[in-house]
Amino acid sequence: MTQTSLSFLKGHGTENDFVIVPDPDNAIELPATAVAKLCDRRAGIGGDGVLHVVRSAAHPEAKAMAGEAEWFMDYRNSDGSIAEMCGNGVRVFARYLQYAGHVEPGDLAIATRGGVKRVHLDKRGDVTVSMGRAEFPEGEVTVSVGDRSWPARNVNMGNPHAVAFVDSLDDAGTLYDAPPFSPASAYPAGVNVEFVADRGPRHVAMRVHERGSGETRSCGTGACAVAVAAIRRDGVDPAETGEQVTYTVDLPGGTLVITEYPDGRIDMTGPAVIVGSGEFDATWLAETAFV
Numbered sequence: 001m002t003q004t005s006l007s008f009l010k011g012h013g014t015e016n017d018f019v020i021v022p023d024p025d026n027a028i029e030l031p032a033t034a035v036a037k038l039c040d041r042r043a044g045i046g047g048d049g050v051l052h053v054v055r056s057a058a059h060p061e062a063k064a065m066a067g068e069a070e071w072f073m074d075y076r077n078s079d080g081s082i083a084e085m086c087g088n089g090v091r092v093f094a095r096y097l098q099y100a101g102h103v104e105p106g107d108l109a110i111a112t113r114g115g116v117k118r119v120h121l122d123k124r125g126d127v128t129v130s131m132g133r134a135e136f137p138e139g140e141v142t143v144s145v146g147d148r149s150w151p152a153r154n155v156n157m158g159n160p161h162a163v164a165f166v167d168s169l170d171d172a173g174t175l176y177d178a179p180p181f182s183p184a185s186a187y188p189a190g191v192n193v194e195f196v197a198d199r200g201p202r203h204v205a206m207r208v209h210e211r212g213s214g215e216t217r218s219c220g221t222g223a224c225a226v227a228v229a230a231i232r233r234d235g236v237d238p239a240e241t242g243e244q245v246t247y248t249v250d251l252p253g254g255t256l257v258i259t260e261y262p263d264g265r266i267d268m269t270g271p272a273v274i275v276g277s278g279e280f281d282a283t284w285l286a287e288t289a290f291v
């Protein structure tokens with residue numbers, strides 16, 4: 001069925017920005033070309049990705065989670081590719097549910113491809129997400145910029161990350177292109193690459209090149225990957241010390257606070273903002289070929 005009217009919202013979390021498309025009954029499909037057009041900053045609304053808001057019961061990938069979480073975050077990168085998880089996206093998604101009157105501030109659960117995420121929504125300002133546990137797949141990885149290379153920590157936060165500690169964030173260069181990594185077989189489905197510099201005790205700064213979106217001003221899963229990599233580098237792994245540990249992660253678009261607990265659970269706290277809302281023009285919509 002061709003879509004003749006559709007509304008959208010625009011939101012961001014530490015300037016990782018999203019086009020939000022409410023579609024409770026999962027009535028539209030989002031081909032990669034349509035997502036890329038929505039995210040185009042000149043010919044579309046513009047964003048690092050799309051948050052397609054669907055009731056879990058109405059989406060084949062989320063049905064099994066419907067008993068636990070009413071809403072499913074169907075996340076897409078700006079090139080139209082599908083990702084397992086988006087940490088900033090899930091905070092903005094929660095803020096949207098409040099904005100639309102679907103939930104009250106407090107505790108809620110959101111279904112994602114990375115499983116059900118528990119969220120605590122302050123009335124305004126911050127949202128905390130329980131991000132689950134990091135995994136550290138085996139294997140040495142190297143990332144490069146020009147003729148310089150760094151060893152990178154392989155971290156999986158539901159989605160893949162390569163975390164490289166550098167002296168200066170300028171070492172990452174322009175980040176127009178995805179930094180090459182080796183071995184080439186390390187990330188068959190691509191990877192998000194983080195460059196990290198120290199700012200003080202338990203305080204780091206990072207830049208990220210996101211799979212499917214390019215350099216963004218923030219990445220929530222990336223900030224978690226960076227924090228757990230820094231925690232292990234600094235020898236304060238909560239599983240060993242028995243103490244929870246909190247790191248502050250500065251990104252170009254703001255600051256995220258990450259806590260890891262002795263059982264490996266990770267909480268991420270940061271802002272989530274709804275900027276505004278609108279209706280797509282019917283002609284633009286028809287040309288954009290939503291299915």
Ligand SMILES: N[C@@H](CCC[C@H](N)C(=O)O)C(=O)O
Pocket residue numbers: 016077082083084085086087088089159160192210211212213216218219220221222
């Ligand atoms: N910006 C997101 C991550 C989005 C997905 C990522 N680009 C991928 O393909 O894995 C975040 O805030 O976590």
